[in-house]
Amino acid sequence: xxxxxxxxxxxxxxxxxxxxxxxxxxxxxxxxxxxxxxxxxxxxxxxxxxxxxxxxxxxxxxxxxxxxxxxxxxxxxxxxxxxxxxxxxxxxxxxxxxxxxxxxxxxxxxxxxxxxxxxxxxxxxxxxxxxxxxxxxxxxxxxxxxxxxxxxxxxxxxxxxxxxxxxxxxxxxxxxxxxxxxxxxxxxx
Amino acid sequence: xxxxxxxxxxxxxxxxxxxxxxxxxxxxxxxxxxxxxxxxxxxxxxxxxxxxxxxxxxxxxxxxxxxxxxxxxxxxxxxxxxxxxxxxxxxxxxxxxxxxxxxxxxxxxxxxxxxxxxxxxxxxxxxxxxxxxxxxxxxxxxxxxxxxxxxxxxxxxxxxxxxxxxxxxxxxxxxxxxxxxxxxxxxxx
DNA sequence: CTGTAACGAGACACCCTGTCTTGTAAAGTC
DNA sequence: GACTTTACAAGACAGGGTGTCTCGTTACAG
Numbered sequence: 001x002x003x004x005x006x007x008x009x010x011x012x013x014x015x016x017x018x019x020x021x022x023x024x025x026x027x028x029x030x031x032x033x034x035x036x037x038x039x040x041x042x043x044x045x046x047x048x049x050x051x052x053x054x055x056x057x058x059x060x061x062x063x064x065x066x067x068x069x070x071x072x073x074x075x076x077x078x079x080x081x082x083x084x085x086x087x088x089x090x091x092x093x094x095x096x097x098x099x100x101x102x103x104x105x106x107x108x109x110x111x112x113x114x115x116x117x118x119x120x121x122x123x124x125x126x127x128x129x130x131x132x133x134x135x136x137x138x139x140x141x142x143x144x145x146x147x148x149x150x151x152x153x154x155x156x157x158x159x160x161x162x163x164x165x166x167x168x169x170x171x172x173x174x175x176x177x178x179x180x181x182x183x184x185x186x187x188x189x
Numbered sequence: 190x191x192x193x194x195x196x197x198x199x200x201x202x203x204x205x206x207x208x209x210x211x212x213x214x215x216x217x218x219x220x221x222x223x224x225x226x227x228x229x230x231x232x233x234x235x236x237x238x239x240x241x242x243x244x245x246x247x248x249x250x251x252x253x254x255x256x257x258x259x260x261x262x263x264x265x266x267x268x269x270x271x272x273x274x275x276x277x278x279x280x281x282x283x284x285x286x287x288x289x290x291x292x293x294x295x296x297x298x299x300x301x302x303x304x305x306x307x308x309x310x311x312x313x314x315x316x317x318x319x320x321x322x323x324x325x326x327x328x329x330x331x332x333x334x335x336x337x338x339x340x341x342x343x344x345x346x347x348x349x350x351x352x353x354x355x356x357x358x359x360x361x362x363x364x365x366x367x368x369x370x371x372x373x374x375x376x377x378x
Numbered sequence: 379c380t381g382t383a384a385c386g387a388g389a390c391a392c393c394c395t396g397t398c399t400t401g402t403a404a405a406g407t408c
Numbered sequence: 409g410a411c412t413t414t415a416c417a418a419g420a421c422a423g424g425g426t427g428t429c430t431c432g433t434t435a436c437a438g
Contacts, residue, residue, distance in 0.1 A: 007414025008404040014416075030303040037394055046417040051396070103302050109354045110299035113292050114219040119356070126355045146374055147367040151348070154358065155371065158347030159340070165298045165350070166315045167308070169343065178336040182344065185335055185374040196383025197435040203385075226425055235386040240427070385434065392426080403416065408409100 010053070017043035018050055019064045022057070026100040031107030034061065058111040058118040061104050066125060068101065074132045081139035082180065088136045089176045093160065096171055102164040133157065137183065144188040152186060199242070206232035207239055208253045211246070215289040220296030223250065247300040247307040250293050255314060257290065263321045270328035271369065277325045278365045282349065285360055291353040322346065326372065333377040341375055 021042035025034045034057050040047040054060045072095055075087045096102055112119035133153045156179050163169045210232035214223045223246050229236040243249045261284055264276045285291055301308035322342045345368050352358045
């Protein structure tokens with residue numbers, strides 16, 4: 001039902017090298033340092049090979065982020081919803097601190113303002129992350145929130161991103177505990 | 190005590206034309222459309238005139254945003270702190286919706302990742318906006334918050350930015366009312 | 379009138395973009 | 409083994425932005 005198309009098959013080695021090179025370039029040099037030409041050169045790949053499979057650098061980085069995100073899901077229910085939330089927040093905040101993640105996602109967001117296709121795919125990625133947090137929150141109950149759960153998600157992830165964006169405050173254990181206090185206060189008394 | 194330096198004085202007309210052109214370019218074409226060359230051409234100005242006073246496009250746009258921000262302060266205390274907060278949030282959300290503001294600030298943030306000087310100045314701008322909200326919040330009392338006021342500021346502005354960034358939800362009256370509920374819940378019972 | 383510095387205009391080398399071309403490599407088909 | 413088809417690495421190419429530099433001009437002070 002999925003007959004192989006004729007011709008030389010896509011090189012998975014080239015795909016890996018491109019994704020890895022894109023992330024590596026972002027690590028040392030920042031998002032602005034990531035260009036299609038630089039990716040191709042660093043990956044030891046022809047530029048056309050990149051353009052054949054991805055329309056923009058954003059598409060490359062988004063696919064790389066997808067792999068990272070897929071490896072960071074919600075924790076299995078432990079029976080204590082608040083503990084689950086703490087675990088998820090700690091993992092998320094740690095992930096956000098890994099060198100290029102915040103830089104990449106912010107750059108993608110910026111690029112997305114001028115690229116509707118990229119914007120749509122980025123929204124999909126963000127929606128997955130939001131759904132993950134919503135699920136963990138609703139382990140405390142689907143009802144009985146003072147504001148809708150999606151708004152709670154926006155408050156929590158928003159505070160995280162806002163700090164990462166402007167680097168005016170830490171995204172760490174203190175924030176985790178404060179978020180837990182806020183979430184508790186948003187449960188009906 | 191401030192003797193005029195010799196030579197031709199700086200042209201205020203050129204300054205204005207450059208700032209206005211930068212914003213106009215962002216309105217139609219997005220942040221990516223704003224380049225030093227485009228600014229200079231649109232402003233009818235030599236490119237060197239831009240480089241003489243601003244090191245990067247980011248510096249130009251940040252100065253333009255400073256003017257916008259300066260025109261949007263906190264409302265005078267009405268006696269009802271909650272009403273004050275509502276007024277401030279409504280004005281802020283309306284401002285964030287004005288065509289280029291979100292685009293510019295997001296683009297600046299992205300540029301700032303690769304430009305420490307710009308980052309520092311942007312942090313200053315953000316700090317002003319954060320201080321404004323903190324002041325309005327503390328009209329309800331400087332003490333008695335379940336989490337520190339700066340964290341409340343991050344939650345509120347964070348949610349706003351997070352929605353503006355990813356455009357997954359509206360930044361409008363509903364959010365205003367939900368934020369008011371959250372703020373009320375964060376006052377000690 | 380002279381000195382000084384900003385101004386508009388544009389030349390210059392450099393880099394990235396996105397497309398195109400060339401020759402080669404890897405798969406299925408006959 | 410020849411043929412077809414597609415991916416591959418390498419690089420040429422025009423177009424556009426960068427940041428610097430050089431013109432000749434303009435505005436203000438002494």
